[in-house]
Amino acid sequence: MSASVVAATRLIYFGAHHKPRWLVEHCGTLPEIQEGEVLLRVLLTTLSADDLQKFAEMASEDVPAVIGCESVCEVVQDRRQHKPADEINQLHPNAGPQDVNSNNHNSNEKLLSVPFPPGTRCTFCVAVSCQECQNCRNDSSRWCPNSIKYGRIPLSSGRGFSGTYATHIVLRKLTPVVPVPPSISDRPAAVANVTVAAMVHAVEEARTPSSNASALVTGSNLSAVFACLLLRHNGYKRVICCDANQSRLKLFAKFGCETTLPINVENMVYSDKSAGVDCVVDTSGNSSMVETGIRALRCGGTYVCSKTSDTVHFPINSEEIIQKGLSIKGVSGYEPRHLREALRFLESNHDRYPFDELFSHRTYNLTEFEAAIHVAELNAFHRICIVP
Numbered sequence: 538m539s540a541s542v543v544a545a546t547r548l549i550y551f552g553a554h555h556k557p558r559w560l561v562e563h564c565g566t567l568p569e570i571q572e573g574e575v576l577l578r579v580l581l582t583t584l585s586a587d588d589l590q591k592f593a594e595m596a597s598e599d600v601p602a603v604i605g606c607e608s609v610c611e612v613v614q615d616r617r618q619h620k621p622a623d624e625i626n627q628l629h630p631n632a633g634p635q636d637v638n639s640n641n642h643n644s645n646e647k648l649l650s651v652p653f654p655p656g657t658r659c660t661f662c663v664a665v666s667c668q669e670c671q672n673c674r675n676d677s678s679r680w681c682p683n684s685i686k687y688g689r690i691p692l693s694s695g696r697g698f699s700g701t702y703a704t705h706i707v708l709r710k711l712t713p714v715v716p717v718p719p720s721i722s723d724r725p726a727a728v729a730n731v732t733v734a735a736m737v738h739a740v741e742e743a744r745t746p747s748s749n750a751s752a753l754v755t756g757s758n759l760s761a762v763f764a765c766l767l768l769r770h771n772g773y774k775r776v777i778c779c780d781a782n783q784s785r786l787k788l789f790a791k792f793g794c795e796t797t798l799p800i801n802v803e804n805m806v807y808s809d810k811s812a813g814v815d816c817v818v819d820t821s822g823n824s825s826m827v828e829t830g831i832r833a834l835r836c837g838g839t840y841v842c843s844k845t846s847d848t849v850h851f852p853i854n855s856e857e858i859i860q861k862g863l864s865i866k867g868v869s870g871y872e873p874r875h876l877r878e879a880l881r882f883l884e885s886n887h888d889r890y891p892f893d894e895l896f897s898h899r900t901y902n903l904t905e906f907e908a909a910i911h912v913a914e915l916n917a918f919h920r921i922c923i924v925p
């Protein structure tokens with residue numbers, strides 16, 4: 538097919554043990570969409586070392602697929618119907634008029650109901666829920682048993698453009714879409730719909746009544762960067778980031794974060810005669826960090842796990858949990874309101890932190906995917922930028 542008739546291009550992933558693992562396919566026409574769907578052009582999407590692990594673990598029934606979901610996009614065609622406010626209230630009769638702009642399922646519904654003109658820069662929730670089950674109606678769509686996740690949808694389902702390693706993606710009916718403010722550049726905007734929104738949710742779960750709150754973040758990945766910034770943004774007076782990888786921690790200083798190695802955590806936490814930190818947000822998924830985190834917590838503190846542990850054994854001393862009255866919360870996914878909050882945070886801090894330093898300087902197109910994987914494996918950047 539000559540380049541002049543290529544309308545859309547997608548990278549089709551077959552699985553870690555398939556040869557080839559992927560191929561890049563040029564399509565002569567754009568995918569056609571139906572009522573309720575949105576066609577987006579992918580402006581920038583990301584790749585990380587963690588992604589490589591997730592791709593390798595994809596189930597055989599989920600491939601071949603167009604993978605990738607962390608991205609910033611632009612509307613090509615939006616076929617969602619505008620829903621009047623009274624219809625929204627009928628859908629959720631328990632929500633009053635004051636709830637239209639509030640953080641509950643009614644405001645989630647509002648996100649679904651506004652079509653955007655072509656060219657609108659936007660991002661979207663990576664999981665699509667049914668909006669009907671008990672969890673969805675209870676502001677817990679992340680637990681919807683009927684949800685599907687972009688980047689994990691087999692090619693045979695839908696329009697064949699369900700991931701962001703493609704020039705275009707088709708959003709299914711009921712997918713919340715959020716406009717991206719112009720002040721946020723493409724790189725930080727691209728991580729809003731996975732990393733930043735998930736950390737907004739994690740920090741919300743870590744909420745503590747202390748007026749002079751302190752927090753410990755374990756891990757040194759991109760989630761840890763945003764967990765630290767969001768905790769500070771939410772009024773925590775002291776936020777310490779802890780990881781064994783000293784070279785990665787160096788970058789945190791540029792974001793105004795206090796850092797330490799695991800061996801020094803207790804000295805640091807108790808140095809100011811405090812009774813320990815109010816909360817711990819673990820982004821590492823590393824079981825060796827759990828003990829460090831639990832020990833650093835004050836009585837009544839909260840431990841938030843936001844990444845699956847690398848082992849089935851979760852080393853917890855039950856007496857410590859009971860005697861100190863600790864709470865342990867698991868956080869996975871997010872609600873549409875967390876994505877909007879992520880964008881508000883990025884907008885209000887766009888010129889305050891050197892966000893671009895978290896990303897690869899050069900961008901890769903789909904035919905350079907092998908090279909992008911190689912750079913991701915080197916772990917030199919938190920995210921590799923792909924411009925399909």
Ligand SMILES: [Zn+2]
Pocket residue numbers: 666667668669670671672673678681682683684
């Ligand atoms: Zn549901």
